[in-house]
Amino acid sequence: MQSLNTEMEKFEVTILGCGSATPTPRHNPSAQIVNIHDKLSLVDCGEGTQMQMRTNRQRFMALRNVFISHLHGDHCLGLVGLISTFALLGRTKDFHVYAHAELQPLLDAQLKLFCHSLGFEVVFHVVEPHKHVLVYEDRTMEVWSLPLKHSMKATGYLFREKQGQRHINREMTDAYGIPVCYLNNIRAGEDWTMPDGRIIPNVRLTTPADPARSYAYCSDTAYYPALIPLLKGVDLLYHEATYDNSKAIKAKIHGHSTAGQAADIAKQAEVGKLLIGHYSAAYDSPALMLNQAREIFQNTIAADEGLTIVVEPHPKNAIPA
Amino acid sequence: MQSLNTEMEKFEVTILGCGSATPTPRHNPSAQIVNIHDKLSLVDCGEGTQMQMRTNRQRFMALRNVFISHLHGDHCLGLVGLISTFALLGRTKDFHVYAHAELQPLLDAQLKLFCHSLGFEVVFHVVEPHKHVLVYEDRTMEVWSLPLKHSMKATGYLFREKQGQRHINREMTDAYGIPVCYLNNIRAGEDWTMPDGRIIPNVRLTTPADPARSYAYCSDTAYYPALIPLLKGVDLLYHEATYDNSKAIKAKIHGHSTAGQAADIAKQAEVGKLLIGHYSAAYDSPALMLNQAREIFQNTIAADEGLTIVVEPHPKNAIPA
Numbered sequence: 001m002q003s004l005n006t007e008m009e010k011f012e013v014t015i016l017g018c019g020s021a022t023p024t025p026r027h028n029p030s031a032q033i034v035n036i037h038d039k040l041s042l043v044d045c046g047e048g049t050q051m052q053m054r055t056n057r058q059r060f061m062a063l064r065n066v067f068i069s070h071l072h073g074d075h076c077l078g079l080v081g082l083i084s085t086f087a088l089l090g091r092t093k094d095f096h097v098y099a100h101a102e103l104q105p106l107l108d109a110q111l112k113l114f115c116h117s118l119g120f121e122v123v124f125h126v127v128e129p130h131k132h133v134l135v136y137e138d139r140t141m142e143v144w145s146l147p148l149k150h151s152m153k154a155t156g157y158l159f160r161e162k163q164g165q166r167h168i169n170r171e172m173t174d175a176y177g178i179p180v181c182y183l184n185n186i187r188a189g190e191d192w193t194m195p196d197g198r199i200i201p202n203v204r205l206t207t208p209a210d211p212a213r214s215y216a217y218c219s220d221t222a223y224y225p226a227l228i229p230l231l232k233g234v235d236l237l238y239h240e241a242t243y244d245n246s247k248a249i250k251a252k253i254h255g256h257s258t259a260g261q262a263a264d265i266a267k268q269a270e271v272g273k274l275l276i277g278h279y280s281a282a283y284d285s286p287a288l289m290l291n292q293a294r295e296i297f298q299n300t301i302a303a304d305e306g307l308t309i310v311v312e313p314h315p316k317n318a319i320p321a
Numbered sequence: 322m323q324s325l326n327t328e329m330e331k332f333e334v335t336i337l338g339c340g341s342a343t344p345t346p347r348h349n350p351s352a353q354i355v356n357i358h359d360k361l362s363l364v365d366c367g368e369g370t371q372m373q374m375r376t377n378r379q380r381f382m383a384l385r386n387v388f389i390s391h392l393h394g395d396h397c398l399g400l401v402g403l404i405s406t407f408a409l410l411g412r413t414k415d416f417h418v419y420a421h422a423e424l425q426p427l428l429d430a431q432l433k434l435f436c437h438s439l440g441f442e443v444v445f446h447v448v449e450p451h452k453h454v455l456v457y458e459d460r461t462m463e464v465w466s467l468p469l470k471h472s473m474k475a476t477g478y479l480f481r482e483k484q485g486q487r488h489i490n491r492e493m494t495d496a497y498g499i500p501v502c503y504l505n506n507i508r509a510g511e512d513w514t515m516p517d518g519r520i521i522p523n524v525r526l527t528t529p530a531d532p533a534r535s536y537a538y539c540s541d542t543a544y545y546p547a548l549i550p551l552l553k554g555v556d557l558l559y560h561e562a563t564y565d566n567s568k569a570i571k572a573k574i575h576g577h578s579t580a581g582q583a584a585d586i587a588k589q590a591e592v593g594k595l596l597i598g599h600y601s602a603a604y605d606s607p608a609l610m611l612n613q614a615r616e617i618f619q620n621t622i623a624a625d626e627g628l629t630i631v632v633e634p635h636p637k638n639a640i641p642a
Contacts, residue, residue, distance in 0.1 A: 022409050023402075025376045047402040048369040055346045073405040073435045077398075081344075081368040084394040088343050106430055113427055114394045 008210045009037045009140075011161055011311040013236065016052035018277035018303035020242055020256075021074045023047075027279060028305055029074035030219060032238070033058055034159055036141045042066040042082075043157060043217050049078035050085050056306050061091055065136065067127075067143065068099035069219060070154035076103065080110045083122060087115050094121045098135055098143075100153060101126045129153035132230050146230055148221035151255035156218040156227075158234065165189075166206035173205055211313040216271075219278050222252055223261035231269035235314045238303070239265055240278035241289045247280075259289035263296035272314035277303030329531050330358045330461075332482055332632040334557065337373035339598030339624035341563055341577075342395045344368075348600060349626055350395035351540060353559070354379055355480055357462045363387040363403075364478060364538050370399035371406050377627050382412055386457065388448075388464065389420035390540060391475035397424065401431045404443060408436050415442045419456055419464075421474060422447045450474035453551050467551055469542035472576035477539040477548075479555065486510075487527035494526055532634040537592075540599050543573060544582035552590035556635045559624070560586055561599035562610045568601075580610035584617035593635035598624030 012035050019027025029046025033053070040062045042049070053060055068076050076099070086095060097107065104124045111122060127135055127145055130153065136143035139162070146156030165187040173183060178192050186192065192200040216231050219240035231237055241263075242256035251258050257265075259276060266274035274297050279286050286302040293300040301309065333356050340348025350367025354374070361383045363370070374381055389397050397420070407416060418428065425445045432443060448456055448466055451474065457464035460483070467477035486508040494504060499513050507513065513521040537552050540561035552558055562584075563577035572579050578586075580597060587595035595618050600607050607623040614621040622630065 022406060023372045023375050025372070028372065029402075047399065048372055051344045051346070051349070051369055054344050071434060073402050077402045077405075077435070078368065081394050081398045084398075085343060102434060106434055109427055109430060113392060113423060114398070 009161075009164065011036050011213050011215070012308050013215060013238070013275070013311065014056060014058065014308040015277065015303045015305055016049055016056060016058075017044075017046050017305060018279065019074075020278050020280050021072065022281040024281045026284070027281075028052055029077070030069075030278060031078065032217065033063075034215060034217075036159060036161055038062075039064060039138070039140065041143070041159070044069050044075040044219070045078040045082060046074045047077040047081075050082045052305065053082075060085070061089060061093075063095070064093075065096035065098060067135075067157045067217075068097070068103065069148070069156060069217070070129075070150060070152055071100060071103055072152065072220070075220075079107065080114055083111065083118070084115050086120065087118050091118075091120045094123050096123045096125060096136075098125045098127050100129055100155070127155055129155050144230075146216065146218060146227060148218060148227075149224040149255065150220045150222065154220055154255075156216060156221065158217075158230070159215045161212045161214065163212040164209045166202070166209045169205055169207055176200055176205070178205070213311045213313055215311050218265075220256060222255045223257050223265070225265070225268070227265060228269045231265065231271060233270055233272075233314055233316065235272040236275060236309065236311045237266050237269065237271040237273070238275045238277060241276035241286075241293060242278050242280050244283075244288045245292050259292040260296055263293035263300060266293075266297040266300070270316070272299070272312065272316075273309075274300040275303055275309060276300060330482075330485065332357050332534050332536070333629050334536060334559070334596070334632065335377060335379065335629040336598065336624045336626055337370055337377060337379075338365075338367050338626060339600065340395075341599050341601050342393065343602040345602045347605070348602075349373055350398075351390075351599060352399065353538065354384075355536060355538075357480060357482055359383075360385060360459070360461065362464070362480070365390050365396040365540070366399040366403060367395045368398040368402075371403045373626065374403075381406070382410060382414075384416070385414075386417035386419060388456075388478045388538075389418065389424065390469070390477060390538070391450075391471060391473055392421060392424055393473065393541070396541075400428065401435055404432065404439070405436050407441065408439050412439075412441045415444050417444045417446060417457075419446045419448050421450055421476070448476050450476050465551075467537065467539060467548060469539060469548070470545040470576065471541045471543065475541055475576075477537060477542065479538075479551065480536045482533045482535065484533045485530045487523070487530045490526055490528055497521055497526070499526070534632045534634055536632050539586075541577060543576045544578050544586070546586070546589070548586060549590045552586065552592060554591055554593075554635055554637065556593040557596060557630065557632045558587050558590065558592040558594070559596045559598060562597035562607075562614060563599050563601050565604075565609045566613050580613040581617055584614035584621060587614075587618040587621070591637070593620070593633065593637075594630075595621040596624055596630060597621060 016031035017028030030044040031049040144158040148154040239262035241259040337352035338349030351365040352370040465479040469475040560583035562580040
């Protein structure tokens with residue numbers, strides 16, 4: 001695998017909560033921060049998310065949007081408190097909520113009661129469940145919905161970094177006397193024509209762009225092989241592993257996955273790394289789930305509150321030296 | 322002050338959260354457990370209350386009711402998560418919510434969305450703000466509303482233990498050969514008539530009943546002297562002290578109190594002990610507020626998450642030896 005380019009832009013995931021519906025002193029309900037090039041998105045917003053952001057020193061006001069997977073309380077009950085606090089802190093920038101349509105009237109009613117005068121707009125974007133479509137896009141990233149299979153309709157999210165530009169080799173551009181004002185064209189792939197007409201090919205002036213990375217969030221979901229083609233080759237996959245392998249029947253009944261099932265999806269989708277979470281309150285530690293997942297997919301790590309995972313390029317995407 | 326009778330029934334307050342609206346890593350939003358004779362009531366239910374109950378090993382399912390002071394998010398946003406968890410844990414006993422009327426339609430809508438099938442009833446009791454009336458009563462306790470003065474309508478609560486029975490002096494009842502089946506009459510104050518007609522006065526057979534104790538919760542409120550007669554002589558008073566004395570103007574604008582104002586109310590109401598809380602996020606520690614309050618009312622303590630305060634009889638209520 002390539003060593004990380006020190007110029008590589010930030011793409012990391014911070015776990016704020018990786019427990020399941022029943023609260024424990026060990027885990028908070030679901031919430032994560034996805035930081036792509038210093039743009040912060042929240043994925044799910046269980047009760048206590050705003051306190052977890054404080055505890056983990058996340059930049060509160062930098063949050064641009066939240067992507068809610070489904071309308072179970074442990075994935076969205078922290079939303080109104082978060083928005084209330086934005087108001088108290090004097091936010092003026094719009095905040096975007098991506099969720100299933102049923103949340104909107106309730107959110108509106110709560111904001112009316114708890115947040116009388118917001119200095120910003122809460123913009124609601126309806127996410128259609130059971131679809132794999134582009135729900136968000138900007139200059140540097142895309143977010144796609146992922147249909148999940150749960151006890152109620154549920155949607156995962158796939159974060160894709162857009163392909164960046166090539167990196168300037170300053171030694172070479174200096175040697176050829178290329179003016180600074182032209183460097184953006186070189187980054188974009190143009191060759192350089194010398195005053196004597198010689199053409200210096202771009203490949204001599206630049207090093208390859210960083211591979212565009214991707215992160216998929218799949219929680220809550222039963223074992224759902226239909227996801228495999230949609231997750232093919234993602235660099236980091238968060239897949240719930242509520243139960244250990246002995247609880248496969250219970251998992252199926254409740255629309256959840258075992259550790260082995262999460263790892264099976266990761267293996268078949270040939271992802272770079274698997275991150276498991278959403279542990280049942282019955283477990284004191286995720287060790288059992290981690291071991292069971294690693295038997296099937298070695299490159300697995302266990303989510304924990306406060307853990308930040310840098311999304312690294314998939315080993316298969318390593319750039320040839 | 323009398324030494325505590327070891328037979329004295331439980332009356333204690335456990336702080337689950339004593340911060341104010343903006344969350345900090347130091348404090349949770351408002352919530353307390355009032356335990357009177359092992360009957361548990363919740364007072365306010367800010368976001369994260371259920372996690373705080375777990376962390377502080379409070380008996381989840383023993384909660385009978387919640388008394389909400391007002392409809393700011395930091396005093397009630399934990400309610401739906403708590404009720405959801407009751408459902409997940411298989412609760413069957415009704416749960417009673419005492420709050421202002423505006424909460425009811427929103428709570429109903431949330432329960433409909435987040436708690437599809439409850440195995441118990443959530444019974445809503447409308448609390449009228451600006452009134453001092455009995456809102457709850459059972460065999461051992463009463464709860465009275467207390468009008469507060471805040472930026473929105475707000476209601477405090479006064480918990481009053483009912484006067485218990487006198488304590489049997491077993492040595493004496495044995496000496497007079499009083500049968501066990503008659504002891505309840507003796508506890509209730511009756512004298513004993515000997516077979517020879519002699520009357521043994523009750524006071525020889527019993528020791529005095531424990532004094533009936535009281536606890537008042539006053540948050541959120543500006544300095545509000547109208548409270549003083551309603552709080553006269555309570556054993557323990559929780560009074561918010563959001564700010565130190567230098568922030569009196571800010572306190573007034575936002576409908577909050579300074580430490581000095583809280584202590585002034587305690588002093589004028591001649592309460593037994595003052596407990597301050599609801600600290601602004603601007604303070605790293607409650608030390609300043611505690612010192613300022615003690616200058617006016619010495620018997621003051623500072624609330625902190627996890628602290629349990631035994632409600633002791635007011636020094637003035639000490640039973641003569």
